[in-house]
Amino acid sequence: MDKDLLFKYNTPGPRYTSYPTVPYWQKTPPQQQKWKELVMKAFQVSNQKEGISLYVHLPFCESLCTYCGCNTRITINHAVETTYIHAVLREWQMYLTTFGESKPLIREIHLGGGTPTFFNPENLKTLILGLLKDSIVHPEAQFGFEAHPGNTTDEHLQTLYELGFRRISIGVQDFNPIVLAIINRHQTYEQVKHLTLKAREIGYTSVNYDIVYGLPFQKACYMMETMQRVIQLKPDRIAFYSYAHVPWIKPGQRNFTEKDLPDADKKMAIYETGRNALEVAGYQDIGMDHFALPSDSLYKAQQEGRLHRNFMGYTDMHTQLLIGLGASAISDSWTGYVQNEKKVEDYYQRIAAGMIPIARGHELTREDLILRRHILSLMTQFETSWVKTSEYCEEVFQSVERLDEMEFDELVELQPFSVKVTEKGRPFIRNICMAFDALLWENKPEAQLFSQTV
Structure with missing residues (x-):
């Protein structure tokens, strides 16, 4: 990667699992009744044809992995399990009531x-x-867990597996013991190998590994060793993420300092080392941070224009309604x-009151929906176009104007009604x-909200 471009475009930016991004949602979330109306509208339109998706957040961990940016609750008290499950099922019952007889x-x-786990x-x-219990499982349903x-x-x-799960996503992060120690991640290569082989023996058809680059004390030579081991185990797909250093949001990341992190040059060398190893091994770049073997359904979906991105990341299916x-x-x-409410106690309180535990939200405008489609297309197909009136608004014209410099840097190719990301531009997809x-342009943040884009 061109170092000058790296320094030029390595700025804070969203990962675009949604548009608008969460910091720019409306200050007043949709009220209970309004949200139920939006859910029911999507349900009526899409349930019979495509079905719905469910994401269940299980926040508990026995120890804190200090690199982690997820919403977690650290405890060794496993008595919390049943209380939490009962609350989740009560929340689900509220949605079932909203769906009515269907x-x-x-x-x-x-x-x-x-x-x-x-x-x-x-x-x-x-x-x-x-x-x-009160649902119908789609004949092509896909169940997965981390x-x-x-x-x-x-x-x-x-x-x-007996409950229908066929996809497993294993949190590897790195195999180097020095890196694992500083991020408080307690696992071994042997455990990852056993988990992978056992899953395949039982009948799981898709194995994903999460690998993170830019971690404290990480080096390019460490990443090469990690990737050699990954390639030996040959997962079907790999999420190769940039570490998001946001200690102002996640204080656990203060277990190390910025001095412990690889600088921009070293971080890019780590990335290039990992990426090159994956490409030599036959993995294909199918979207931001994601690689898959040609036999994997994500790769096939990307080639066929079916790849989708939502709050769970990349997926080879699209349902209009996703319930979290x-x-x-x-x-x-x-x-x-x-x-939903982030704190477990607040979540329980809202559930006990018989309310869907909404903490914040956003109802999309026409302009939001148009821009969302273009961002989604860029994230999944590395191109977007607008030939219909319904795909265009004034903000699209303004967006293209902002791409002039990226066109000069050969990151994108601009046509009168389209944008295409070049191979050179793929690492900068978040910037594009x-x-x-x-x-984001109307309300530039005074403080940093996002991690670096590269």
């Missing part, structure tokens, strides 16, 4: 965290059976977003999407 068609379930297998079974190698047992794998359950979970009705972020 049963939801479940197209996708994803368990995220936190550490989903903090919960024992029997409690996870209670949770999933509770979600499916797994910590340090505590995911064979019983976890078998129980979830649990503390801090985000829901998407396509015309509106809401996020920022040109379409009208709310």
